[in-house]
Amino acid sequence: MHQLRHRAVCQVLADGGTLGEVAQLLGHHGADTMAIYADPRHGGAGTGGAPLADCGRAVNGIRDGTERYLTIRRSLGCKLKVEGRMLGQSVGFLEERGDSRLTVQAALEWSVLPHSADPAWWAARLTVIREFARFLAAFDELTEIPPPGLLLRSTGRTTPPYPYSQAEITALIQAARHLAHPLRAATPTWRGAP
Template structure:
């Protein structure tokens, strides 16, 4: 089984070099190798992979499907080395992907959010979160992408932000409107005045001059949205949902302006850092307003033909 362990290490190293983190696979694949060793099998077969996938009890089929997906990915790689390897079939477990409907921030909500951030007691915390939430709202960046920005990543002359470690560890360029650039420039000036001796090169800094953390941002957002009265037992707005709202607002503006979404979706997909336009199309289903606008345009088109 030492050879199998080596194949796991090579597989993970190869995939990670392509930008995939494979955190789950890094945990599960050694356990799969242990299972094969216990079974006395030098070869990965579909039967063994499926049996291993469904070992956990009291879990949903989604959990089994996720484990089997890890095994399938490794099996595809392993089959190029050992032709006797069997790739488990897809769809063995009746898994469903239920994506929760995101909270869609209205323009009024965003304005109140920025006002609430500016009213925070600490001046540097207030300035930082107002600028951060504003950037997320107008760019659709992921939270981790924004907090990962260093000072040299924003070119105030060209208005372009360089995200160096986007999803799958890719680099992408995000052009901003001149008003957003001006707001970030003003924040940078205020940040340097309020916190001249920072402890990192981060663009957005905390009270102590360090890079912001996801938990700290979430805590601040909970405080503000609770004060705004939009957070309750069933509604929990998040910073990431500013990204959803940016995408939905862009699509709504296109629809209402008569712009072809099919003809422009690739542009939005690239801007958001999606691997495929299909990931962006999901936002069409996330907004009743989008669906209503689409239905209205369809009725108008069909009505014109009768």
């Protein structure tokens, strides 16, 4: 669907259409969502009204797709420092394996590296790959998009709550009364507090 929309935009611009017409066609309401089509650094119309330079250009492999994805996202204001490094590492992983396509299995295997890392880190890595796969699928129909929930961020290994005894609560309240902080007087007390 994304590829179809992209090609429609290219055709409208090639036929001399304006960014306003493109916005109406795509249902965009803000100028910020149309920024990529107007940015000459990325083949956009700029001030000359020329069509996008690379509308019909296919993505030439995963590395090229990664570079285009990061260029577009960064042009829209995303920093993607950590995500950019992650994607570079994932491309290296895929190339090392000899994979020419992004698959769910490969994304999952890369995401759980290193094996000693926290599962929340694995889930974050898979999220980065999932977002990239969504982009890449517009250019390569064989790209597999990892489904959400494949790796959970919460591991269930949270620290159990510490039940304070009445004596510990009393000691904390007494200690708080002796703090040399300007808001000490604002510390609420209740009837029956020690």
